[in-house]
Amino acid sequence: MKSSAEFKERYTAKTPTSRSMSERAHRSLPAGVVANVKYFAPYPLFMQRAGGSHLWDVDGNEYVDYCLAFGPLILGHGHPAIVRAVADSFATMGTTIFGTPNELEVRYAEKLLSMLPIAGKMRLTNSGTEATYLALQLGRAATGKSAVARFEGHYHGWYYEGVLSNSPSAADYGAAEAPASVAGSKGTPASILAETLVLPFNDLDACRTLLVANRDRVGTVIVEPSPRAFYVTDPAFLTGLRSLTRELGMILIFDEVMSGFRCGPQGATGIFGVEPDLLSLGKIIGGGFPVGAVVGRSDLLDLASPTASGGHVFHSGTFNGAVQVLAAGLATLNILSDASLIQPFYENTEAFKGEIRRLMASHHVRGHVAGLGANFGIIMSETPVCNYRDVGREDGALREAFDYACLAEGIYIHPHKPFYTSLAHTSGDYESTLGKLDHIFAEIG
Ligand SMILES: Cc1ncc(COP(=O)(O)O)c(C=O)c1O
CATH class of the missing domain: 3.90.1150.10 (Aspartate Aminotransferase, domain 1)
Structure with a gap:
């Protein structure tokens, strides 16, 4: 060689x-x-x-x-359909962003929701990073528990929890005590590490031990259902994780920023037939423009509504739903649904x-x-x-x-x-x- x-x-x-x-x-x-x-x-x-x-x-x-x-x-x-959609959006709407609600946002949301194997509502963000961040906030708000569980080596964006990758040793997974998580980025606050439980993928017994031991503080679990294009997902593991999180009253987030519409027309969620509470998307759904979305249970998404009784999860963004992003995204979704x-x-x-x-x-x-x-x-x-x-x-x-x-x-x-x-x-x-x-x-x- x-x-x-x-x-x-x-x-x-x-x-x-x-x-x-x-x-x-x-x-x-x-x-x-x-x-x-x-x-x-x-x-x-x-x-x-x-x-x-x-x-x-x-x-x-x-x-x-x-x-x-x-x-x-x-x-x-x-792609000609994208170039046309972007040019047409300028010609008919005359701007890059209205800063007000508009019909394109509603059409886009209706189309995306109609294509996914998960019912509910959605919110838009400018990146996959922001989408997973919002999903975690919704989980924290719904459960009232600030700690989140994530899987070793999975990626959810470039903020602190997003890049945490390791626990110190494989042996830790046998213990009921939570293994300390290790930052994948300099500058990570110790408080974030303390609020993040790291789980081993495809090992339901270890997940059960760790989640049961930490159920008082962990309310939300985020996972890439088909991680990083090369991990082999055991379907029984995903089904088991769904049952386990339900049993423990935890919110389960599938991060499909990467796998959504790439694994298959309905992403890993469709392939494995396991329904999360929330789904994060990004990449493909913006037709090449910056985008992210959180989709899922209406009662959870409605926590972001400023009219929610008892307070809400603050979610905003000047550029959320920018016209050309949605025009290109919609053109892509139309082709993907053929x-x-x-x-x-x-x-x-x-x-x-x-x-x-x-x-x-x-x-x-x-x-x-x-x-x-x-x-x-x-x-x-x-x-x-x-x-x-x-x-x-x-x-x-x-x-x-x-x-x-x-x-x-x-x-x-x-x-x-x-x-x-x-x-x-x-x-x-x-x-x-x-x-x-x-x-x-x-x-x-
Ligand atoms: C699974 C997953 N989640 C989140 C992200 C972050 O998305 P973005 O780069 O759009 O912020 C990525 C990016 O590769 C990803 O693969």
């Missing part, structure tokens, strides 16, 4: 302008980026242009895009995943493809990832070699992140990518 250093050299040899732009960007932006997720070493690519399923960088290299801005672009870049378009898309993605599996096996690559629907991971470990601790079993050097080989070959993925596909990916894209992967797996296998 060639070393990952060799693939990195190929990457840097093709991308000198990205390197110099990154050096310039470092002078005004920490690490040269506006969000940490965009950084990777030695420097990320600077893109200049996009169209459909393709990207072009500042050195003129062309890529098939399997990152799609970390998920939102399920129609690809610059089964004749969406079914072939999921089928083509499954066929693509199947071919990747076949190539990995034929080149004896020690890894596997995991993840539901149009968001999947190529994991360099032969055993499935069932929880955060399993992630550590991946062969990091092999994965690094794969990542940089892909970038050097014109397959755009963000290192260590999953693959995303879109309706804009053609059979030609898949074929050319498989040809390149054949070559890459032969080199790294």
